Amino acid sequence: MNLLLDLLVVIEFKKMWRCICILVLTRHIHATIFKKLNARLGNQLFQYASVKGIAAKNLQDTCIFGDIGVYFDIKDAKCTIPQPSEHIDIGKYATYIPLTISHDTVIDGYLQSYKYFDDLHLTFKFKSAVLRAASIVLAPYKDKTIVGIHVRHTHHTEVTYSNFPPDNYFVSSMSYFEQNYNNVHFVVA
Numbered sequence: 001m002n003l004l005l006d007l008l009v010v011i012e013f014k015k016m017w018r019c020i021c022i023l024v025l026t027r028h029i030h031a032t033i034f035k036k037l038n039a040r041l042g043n044q045l046f047q048y049a050s051v052k053g054i055a056a057k058n059l060q061d062t063c064i065f066g067d068i069g070v071y072f073d074i075k076d077a078k079c080t081i082p083q084p085s086e087h088i089d090i091g092k093y094a095t096y097i098p099l100t101i102s103h104d105t106v107i108d109g110y111l112q113s114y115k116y117f118d119d120l121h122l123t124f125k126f127k128s129a130v131l132r133a134a135s136i137v138l139a140p141y142k143d144k145t146i147v148g149i150h151v152r153h154t155h156h157t158e159v160t161y162s163n164f165p166p167d168n169y170f171v172s173s174m175s176y177f178e179q180n181y182n183n184v185h186f187v188v189a
Helices: 002-028 041-058 128-141 153-158 167-180
Strands: 032-036 061-065 087-089 105-108 145-149 184-188
Touching: 032 041, 041 061, 145 167, 167 184
Parallel strands: 032 061, 032 105, 087 105, 145 184
Antiparallel strands: none
C-alpha cells in the first residue's frame, strides 16, 4: 500500500512539475527580439547566430531583417512585425554584454562575440540559385583544394581596435595548407 501511495505522489508531483514548467516557458515566450543585420555577409551571419543564441537563452522569438535571406533559406529574414521602442545597443566590434530580455526589444550593434551563441547549433542552407551559380564559378577548380584568405587590409588601416598581422602570418598559414593538402589553390579577397 505504501508503494502505491508513493507512486501516486510521484506521478502527481511530475504532473504538477510539468504544469509549472509549462507556465514558466509560456510566461516568457511572448516577447520578440528584433535585429536589423548590418555590414556584409560575414558580419550578418555572426549577428544572426548571436540573435538566435540570445533568443534561445531568453526563451524569445526573433524577427531578423537583412540581406542574409538573399543567400540562405532562413524563415525570419523578412518578418514584418512592428518594431518596439525598447532598444539595447551592444556597440561595435568584439563586445559581449550578457542580456536578460523579457519583452519586445530591438538589439543594435555588431554582436561579435561567440559567447552569444556558444551552445547554439545552427545550420545555414544556401538557396538553390546560389548553389547553382557557385557550382558554375567553381567548376574549373573541382580537383583543387580551395583556401580562402580574407585580408581586409584597408579595413585594418582605417580602424585602431586591431592590428594587421605581419607577412609571416600569411606565409606560415599558406605553408600549412600546402604541406597538409593536395593541389592547393589560394583565393585572396
